[in-house]
Amino acid sequence: MTGRPRTDRAAVITGLGGWLPPRVVTNDDLAAHLDTSDEWIRSRTGIARRHVVDPGTGTATLAVEAGAAALKSAGGGDVDSVIVATTTPDRPCPATAPQVAARLGLGAVAAHDVSAVCTGFVYGLATAVGQIAAGIADRVLVIGAEAFSTIVNPRDRHTAVIFADGAGAVVVRAGAPDEPGAVGPCVLGSDGDLADLITVPAGGSAQRSTGRPAPPEDHYFQMRGRDVYRHAVERTTAAAQTALDRAGWRAADVDRLMPHQANARICAAVAERLGIGPDRQASNIERVGNTAAASIPLLMVDAAAEGSLAPGDRVLLAAFGGGATWGATTLTWPVLPAV
Structure with a gap:
């Protein structure tokens, strides 16, 4: 969608x-x-x-x-x-x-x-x-x-x-849509056939309705790493490119790519496919890890605080997650109080 x-x-x-x-x-x-x-x-x-x-x-x-x-x-x-x-x-x-x-x-x-x-x-x-x-x-x-x-x-x-x-x-x-800070076109997608790619198998109605206890490991998060890498790179790149197209931007216009901090290699692969160099990629995964839904806003907080995200910068946000789900959007960074 x-x-x-x-x-x-x-x-x-x-x-x-x-x-x-x-x-x-x-x-x-x-x-x-x-x-x-x-x-x-x-x-x-x-x-x-x-x-x-x-x-x-x-x-x-x-x-x-x-x-x-x-x-x-x-x-x-x-x-x-x-x-x-x-x-x-x-x-x-x-x-x-x-x-x-x-x-x-x-x-x-x-x-x-x-x-x-x-x-x-x-x-x-x-x-x-x-x-x-x-x-x-x-x-x-x-x-x-x-x-x-x-x-x-x-x-x-x-x-x-x-x-x-x-x-x-x-x-x-x-x-107004032309204000700094205005969220641009939002691109969202999902593929339920990939539900087992990233999952906690137990604890929901499907498992509970069986009346049988689940193995202990099924109560924990599970992920098929290699498959996640492939789908994350492909879907994140495609969503990001669509968001750029709908905003009327080119990759060369992006000052800061701010992807979900899933894994440094995934982020680098997405940036390479989009043609966005390392000097325009924001990252904080080294010191905070993968914080899932908190990842992108925490990345914005860090980038703004350290001065690598400045008013007027054109920003591209993009993510991939369980579901499978993916999404991207754009914005021009506004003037905000220090965080």
Whole structure:
């Protein structure tokens, strides 16, 4: 599915915030109990360290911290809607977003979750675009938040070394399509035939309805790495190129490619296919790992804070995740308060 706002009301980014739990796990920490090493992890993923939640900390806590920072960046005030993109809700039922809205003191606003795994933030941003274009909302808080360490098998070196926890958020407001910060054409897609590519097999209605207990490993995240690499590169590149075409941009116009931080090799392959050089690629995977739905907003926070993302920069966002899902969009970076 592809689409763009059908009115002159665009969703304009006006606030940005992120939060990482304070506990840091290095590659050497993982090598102490896994058959791996710092060199093995770095060479295959580009990751050196990651943040993980302490016991008892759920996704809502991360989302509240990031949401509060984004609201402060946007100058405070209320929003009409809260969207939380996550694969790790605090509970299967109810959604996490209403709790986040309540803890942020936002009152009885609309609030719901989006489940698209690593594409979740792009899907959530596109949902906010639709709400604003339709006149349903004037201001929307979009949060990508994950406590992914809680669903990763700590004994699986292929996933435990990659995934991490954190949250990033943006506030978008109604504005004009030609304003800096206006979200451009959104390109979204999915392929349910690839559902087993990235999955937690147990815990849902399909497994529960059997009446039989699932093997312990089926309660953890599972991923077919080689297949994920191929589909992620192909689908992310195609979605990004479509977003560029619909925005009337060329790859040469892009100042910053900001892909989901899945794996350093995937990001590099996508950039190469698009013709975007290393000097125009944003990356923070080395120090935060793969934070799934939180990845892109956390990347924006880091790039803005370190000065590699400046007002007026043309930005391309793109992601691939479980479902399988993928998505991309464009924007010209606005002037925002320091984050």
